[in-house]
Amino acid sequence: MTSQTTDRPPASAILVGVDLGLPHFDRELHELGELAQTAGLAPVARVTCKRQAPDAKLFIGSGKADEIKALAEELGATEILFDQALSPGQQRNLEKHLDRPVNDRTLLILEIFAQRARSHEGKLQVELARLQYVSTRLVRRWSHLERQTGGAGVRGGPGEKQIELDRRMIGDAIKRTRERLQKVKRQRSTQRRQRERRGAFNISLVGYTNAGKSTLFNALVKARAYAADQLFATLDTTTRQLFLADEDYEEGVAPGRSVSLSDTVGFIRDLPHGLIDAFRATLQEAADADLLLHVVDAANPNHPEQVEEVQRVLHEIGAAEVPQVIVFNKVDALAPGQQPRAESDTFELEGRRFPRVFASAKTGAGLAELRRVLAREVLRRDKPAEGESAGLHETAA
Known part of the structure; x- marks a missing residue:
């Protein structure tokens, strides 16, 4: 893959998406464009088409491939990026047909991960x-390199x-x-x-990439973890101590205490299975947590689909049963008519109701309420009470 350098402008790329009738097709290829820019590429055109099934040889068929080739020659595009995963054969055939490098979403994400x-x-x-x-x-x-080479002094077979x-x-x-x-x-x-021997309460931040996890992490623990408005700004797990003071507990029912807070890699649609497998050790922080802080970009119109994707990955890594607190972040970016009426309520997810807090890690709005909700959940674990199942694990009616 061609990446951006300091000596020359970024390589230009044409983005291609194929609607195969699956849910949540990104017609604007917005996310693929963000991934390309994060990897150092400059999108110059977006091409979408609809097919009942991928073409076995060229994925998009010869007619659409000819159209993309003409467009690439006209715009001087140096690379073609597909929003779907390509088979090795399809990738090879497309490169030969289009006469330029062809890569897919999987390799693009790998490139970003390698950079970060x-x-x-x-x-x-x-x-x-x-x-x-x-x-x-x-x-x-x-x-x-398909040629055969015989060893020195070897007579006979290839x-x-x-x-x-x-x-x-x-x-x-x-x-x-x-x-x-x-x-x-x-x-x-x-x-x-x-x-665990020290009795630490472990909280892991999870969420779709660019939901603001690292910014929220920094706001809560005053850390300096890297945070930026881009996909996969951070990849490595960072753990800090979060002190919940006396005032975070309702009516002073418990003294202040420290909990362990970990920021993990963000999730994304169609995350390559190889990356899920490779990052299982890092994602294990989420599976072993006492509580998940599920951060959602409330200002993103696609946030329901992003929540579903996060839940899918949590199931895959064995963390689906870990209790959650949902944080609808970036409320400062919502229009006045979309602002929440209260700082917190409950949110239904997969037939269960979870505490939800509306907040802005950028402005600090709602963070005090979030600390109170976290303190309540820590107290729930420390002092199990009757009817606990009616809390985080409450089944939605």
Whole structure:
């Protein structure tokens, strides 16, 4: 993939989306455009089409491929980006037909993750996902190495194909990276057990990418975690202590105490399975939490679909049953007629009702109420009361 450099303008890309009749099709390719810009590419055109099923050879069919090729030549586009995942064969055929690099949403996300990973664990996770992706593309990327080479002094049968050597080398690299990640995972498990022995209450921030998780994290714990208005601004888990003071508890029923607050990587639609697998150690923070702080971008018109996607990933990593507090963030960006009437209420999600707080991490609105709600949930865990199931786990009528 071509990335932006400081010496020349960013490479230009045409964005392509195919409506296959699935729900939540992004007709404006807004999210793909944000991903492209985050990766350092400049979208110059957006092309969408509708098909009952992908074309086996070119995904979009030869007619639409010819149209995109003419558009790319007219605009001088250097790359074509698809909003859907392409098979290795489709990717190879499209590149040959369009005479320029063709990449899909999966590789675009991998590129961003590779740029943003900072910690040792994060880099290992990205490397594992990249190796798994590349291993399925060897037939395309290394087709010029298909020749057979016989070993020195070997008489008779053909030597091992270069592509088979490449596959074995990548297989070995995947095995080594997995072993290193397992070591990191064991270290994280040891740290979690130590927190459990100390009686720590663990809260993990989860949410769709760019919902404002890191900004909220910084506002709550006065940390300096990187936060920006872009997709995947942070990838590595950051954990800090959040002190809930006496005044955060209603009527002073409990003394102040500290809880552990972790900021995790944001979720996104069609997150590559390789990345979910690779980031399982990091996402384990969410699965092992006592409480999830589910941050929603209230100003995004697609936030219901984003909430569904977050829930899907939580199911996949085994965190769907962890109690939640829903934070509708960025209320400062809502129009006057859309402003909430109260600072908090309840929100129905998958047949259960959860506490919901309306807040703005940017302006600080609603943060005091959020601290009170968190304190109430900590107290609920510390001092289980009768009818607890009517709280976070209440079944919606």
